[in-house]
Amino acid sequence: MPKLTQSLPKYRKHKASGQAIVNLGGKDHYLGPHNTRASKIQYDRLVSEWLANGRTQISQADDTGAISVVEVLAAFWKFAQVWYVKNGVQTNEVEAYKLVIRDIKSLYGDTPAVEFGPIAFKTVRQIWVDRGQARSTVNKNGGRLKRIFKWAVSEELVPSSVHHGLASVDGLRAGRCQCREAKPVLPVAIEVVETTIQRLPRVTADMIRFQLLTGVRPGEVCGMTPGCISRDGEVWESTRHSTTDEAEPCSLGQTPKRF
Structure with a gap:
């Protein structure tokens, strides 16, 4: 007769993503950034549900540990509306971020944020190139996209590896891309x-x-x-x-x- 065990599934670190992970009934469940209070609360909840279900695999619907891109965007949008304010008035950055968020959401809204990497960045950036934006504008929007996920790292919404991956993508360079160059702004006579x-x-x-x-x-x-x-x-x-x-x-x- 096999030996029965009362030990609980281990709270582990997923090296590739930096997220906490637990295996329940043969299925991995991501809990959020490793060693954070939120991930440990998520671990306790999932394990409790797994035990209450007779140590059998819980459904996919119960696996809410991996935050989606749209959730990151929604959280940053609330922050941006308060942060980008000068003299009591929202700056132009708020509207600029609104457009960037819209384009990210249209392509990757349902994607787990931990999976948003350099290829996803370049795919979103191509939208701006195809739209005919100047190279300087495309690079500014690219910087805004990176800042969204850098902020998410600071809030422990995603592992730092996400921002590191995005930061590895260089900006577009003159003469080496399809973007047009912006006309210089000259002073009025x-x-x-x-x-x-x-x-x-x-x-x-x-x-x-x-x-x-x-x-x-x-x-x-x-x-x-x-x-x-x-x-x-x-x-x-x-x-x-x-x-x-x-x-x-x-x-x-x-x-x-x-x-």
Whole structure:
């Protein structure tokens, strides 16, 4: 008569993916990143169900340890809407990530996130190439895709091997791909600027003159207030308003702006 055992299936590490794994009734079940609290809770749940089922194999529907790509995308989307905010307003990155997420989801939404590797990356990237995007735009979107899964690693949603695989894919290079090159953005002729200033309201015209004199960005000049400018000496300096006792250098360069 064979010897009966009361030992439980082992909580193991799957070396290829870095995920925790347990074999129940001859079937492997992925539990999530190895040695995390979430994976151990998943292990306890699956083993308990397996024991309650008379130590027989549980159904595929019960195997929820492997998070899908669409679940990663949904979690990142919630994060992005809060993180990519400046002065209380969402930045353009939110809309950019929305488009990237849409394309990933359309091809790999139901795929286990642990299986999203370099080939999947290149397949999604080809969508952007076929769409006629400039090489610089394709590479920016590729960087966004990598950041999604890098964030997922930091949240222990996927093993670090997923991001390492994606990071191995180089960006497209000029002359070595099918992408078009973006046209250079040239400055507006100063004559056009001066003619336009004459037709603008006084405050807007002064903001443009300030930009011409100092080289600040539009967002920086829009965020300035009279309190940002120190006019004690012959040379004025810009400082950024702070809730602390001392004013901080304004974000118009590495040092206070002098004009």
